Amino acid sequence: MFKICLIGCGNHSTFVYGRALKKYQEERVSSVELAGCCDLDMPRAKKYQETFGFNNAYDDFNKMIDNVKPEALIAILPENLAAGLGVEIMGYKIPLLVEKPPGINTHENITLKQCAKQLDIPHLVNFNRRYTPMLKEVKKIFSGNTPDHIYYGMYRHKRLEKHFYTTAIHAIDAVRFLSGSDYKKVAFTYHEIPGTEAANIYIDGEMATGTKINIVICPNSGMVVECGTIAANNLFLNFNLPFNDKPTPAHKITLARDTIPEDVLIGHGDGYHISGGFYNCIAMFLDDIADKKYGLYKTAFDEALQSSRVAECIANREPMISF
Numbered sequence: 001m002f003k004i005c006l007i008g009c010g011n012h013s014t015f016v017y018g019r020a021l022k023k024y025q026e027e028r029v030s031s032v033e034l035a036g037c038c039d040l041d042m043p044r045a046k047k048y049q050e051t052f053g054f055n056n057a058y059d060d061f062n063k064m065i066d067n068v069k070p071e072a073l074i075a076i077l078p079e080n081l082a083a084g085l086g087v088e089i090m091g092y093k094i095p096l097l098v099e100k101p102p103g104i105n106t107h108e109n110i111t112l113k114q115c116a117k118q119l120d121i122p123h124l125v126n127f128n129r130r131y132t133p134m135l136k137e138v139k140k141i142f143s144g145n146t147p148d149h150i151y152y153g154m155y156r157h158k159r160l161e162k163h164f165y166t167t168a169i170h171a172i173d174a175v176r177f178l179s180g181s182d183y184k185k186v187a188f189t190y191h192e193i194p195g196t197e198a199a200n201i202y203i204d205g206e207m208a209t210g211t212k213i214n215i216v217i218c219p220n221s222g223m224v225v226e227c228g229t230i231a232a233n234n235l236f237l238n239f240n241l242p243f244n245d246k247p248t249p250a251h252k253i254t255l256a257r258d259t260i261p262e263d264v265l266i267g268h269g270d271g272y273h274i275s276g277g278f279y280n281c282i283a284m285f286l287d288d289i290a291d292k293k294y295g296l297y298k299t300a301f302d303e304a305l306q307s308s309r310v311a312e313c314i315a316n317r318e319p320m321i322s323f
Contacts, residue, residue, distance in 0.1 A: 001031065001032070001033045002028075002031055002032050002033065002071050002072070002286075002290045003033045003035040003068055003069070003070040003071050003072075004021065004025075004032065004033065004034055004035060004070055004071070004072050004073075004074065004286065005035055005036045005037070005038070005061075005064055005065065005068055005070040005072075005073050005074070006018075006021065006034075006036075006037045006038070006048075006054070006073075006074045006075075006076070007037075007038045007039075007061045007064075007073065007074070007075045007076070007077065007085075007089070008038075008039060008075060008076035008077050009037055009038070009039035009041070009044050009045050009047075009048035009076075010039070010044075010076065010078075012076060012099075013048075013076040014048065014051070015272070015273070016272060016273040016276060016278040017074065017076055017273070017278060017282070018048060018051060018052040019052070019271060019273040020273040020274075020278040020279040020282050020283075021034060021052060021074070021282060022034075022052040022053055023273070023274075023279055024279065024282055024283055024286065025053065031290075032286075032290075033055065034052065034053055034054040034055065035054070035055050035056065035068040035070055036054060036055060036056045036057070036058055036064045036067070036068045036070070037049050037052070037054040037056075037057055037058070038057070038058040038059065038060070038061045038064045039057075039059065040059055041059070042057065042059040045057040045058060045059060056068070061089065065092050065094070070094060071094070071095070071289065071290070072094065072095045072096075072097070072285075072286055072289050072290075073089060073092075073094050073095065073096045073097070074096075074097045074098075074282070075089055075096060075097070075098050075099070076098075076099050077098070077099065079101065079104050079163065079166050080104060082098065082099070082101075082102060082103060082104075082108075083102065083103035083104070083108035083109075083111060083112055086098060086102065086103075086112055086115075087111065087112065087115050090112075090115050090116060090119055090121050090123075091119070093119055093120075093121060094121075095121065095122040095123065095285075095289045095294065095297065096121060096122070096123045096124075097123070097124045097126060097281075097282070097285050097286075098123070098124075098125055098126065099125075099126055100125055100126060100127050100128075100166075100169060100170070100173070100304070100307075101125075101166055101169050101304070101307075101308050101311065102125050102301055102304055102308070103308065104163070104166065105308075105312055105315075106305070106308060106309055106312055109301060109304060109305055109308045110305070112301045113301035113302050113305065116298075116300075116301050117298075120298070122289060122294040122296075122297035122298065123297055123298075123300050123301060124281070124285045124297050124300045125300045125301065125303075125304045126278070126281045126282075127169075127170070127173045127174075127177070127304070127307070128170075128276055128277040128278055128281055129170055129173065129174040129177065129241075129277060130173070130174070130177045130277065130281075131277030131278070131280035131281040131284070132241060132275065132276060132277035132280075133266050133267065133274070133275060133277070133280070134239055134241055134242070134251075134253060134266045134275070135174065135177065135178065135239070135241070135277075136280075137253060137264065137266055138178060138230070138237060138239055138253060139177065139178065139180075141235075141237060141253075141255060141264075142178070142230065142232065142235070142237070145232045145233070145235060146179075146180075146209050146210070146211060146232065147178070147179060147211045147230045147231065147232045148211065148212065148231050148232055148233070149211065149212045149213070149214075149229075149230070149231045150175055150178055150179055150211060150212075150213045150214075150228065150229070150230050150231075151213075151214045151215075151216075151228055151229045151230075152171050152174060152175050152178075152213070152214075152215045152216075152226075152227075152228040153171075153215075153216045153217075153218075153225065153226065153227050153228060154167075154168065154170065154171040154215070154216070154217045154218070154225075154226050155216075155218050155221040155223050155224065155225040155226070156218070156219045156220070156221065156224055157220060157221065157222055157223060157224055158219075158220055159198070159219035159220065160193065160196040160197065160198040160219060160220060161197070161198070162197040162198070162315075163315070164198055164219050165311045165312070165314040165315045166311065168201065168217045168311055168314055169307055169308065169310075169311035170226075171215050171217055171226070172203075172215065172307050172310045172311055173304075173307040174228075175207075175213050175215060176207075176306070176307060178228070178230060179207045179209060179211045179213065180209065181207040181208045181209040181211065182207065182208050182306050182323065183205055183206075183207060183208070183306060183310060183321075183323055184205070184206045184207055184208045184322065184323060185205055185206050185320070185321070185322040185323070186203060186204070186205035186310055186313070186320060186321050186322075187203070187204050187205065187319065187320045188201065188202070188203055188313060188314065188317075188318060188319055188320065189201070189202040189203075189204075190202075190317055193219075193220060196220075198219045198220065199219075199317075200216075200217065200218045200219070201215075201216075201217040201218075201314055202214075202215075202216055202217075203215035203216075203217070203310075208323075217314075224243050225240070225243075226240075226241040226243065227239060227240045227241065234257055234258065235255075235256075235257055236255070236256040236257075237253060237254070237255050237256075238253070238254045239252070239253045239254075240252065242272070242275045242276075243272065243276075244272055245270075245271045245272050247275060251266075251275075252264065252265050252266065253265075253266065285297070306323065309321070
């Protein structure tokens, strides 16, 4: 039996990871066991256990790992604790899936990278936009084409916290995914929001492939929207990502060639744990680890470094960066 343990039973974990893992186990009931879940808040861990079908609940992840001896771990931790606890968890040398960002700055990310390399730990960072059914379809449509231009918009409501850059990293990483390339150079413009620690952020840049990019991040726009456009030779595409359990007709891809538009509707599944890419990410990682395909997951912390460094520029209000 392939045993899975989860660390961190908070709101985000409950909304997407618990539901995704329950679906994963139900589809593989004869071979997969949700062996344990852990949270410092024991009543919350017990509720998570009962809701999603875990065998046991713990308030000490060391005790859980020692008792269960899982084949895979999923850690959904507060951003300020993720790196320190991540290093401790990797000491068990168990394949590990973590939330983005793996650390809150470049130093923490390099520490995680070095630890995983030293201990030879299979690992994956869930930049979940990469696994959404919609952006996977967009990537498929542009297969073989280098985009000339990508626009990506991230609009939120009342996200005025200083550490919003740890959410903005989604837009930054999604552009890397969609372009199929790393950043070459990036320039930032900040319009500070009076009376807050937040700013509207405007990013202009160029990818290593030559694709020009624009990213707009507005943390207090009155709506929760994530959308984009991609242009290539005689190919234009617009997308609007779903962000709750009930996508609307507006959450679709519109594709045009020779000025003729065509709507591409994506089956979102039943819930944001599917449309948001969480189930796809979890299923891919756990299936591969169960099949002992460890070699596929040795460089994720390294691959996360550039997205994390660009997001760190926002935190520090840096004007530009080149790679």
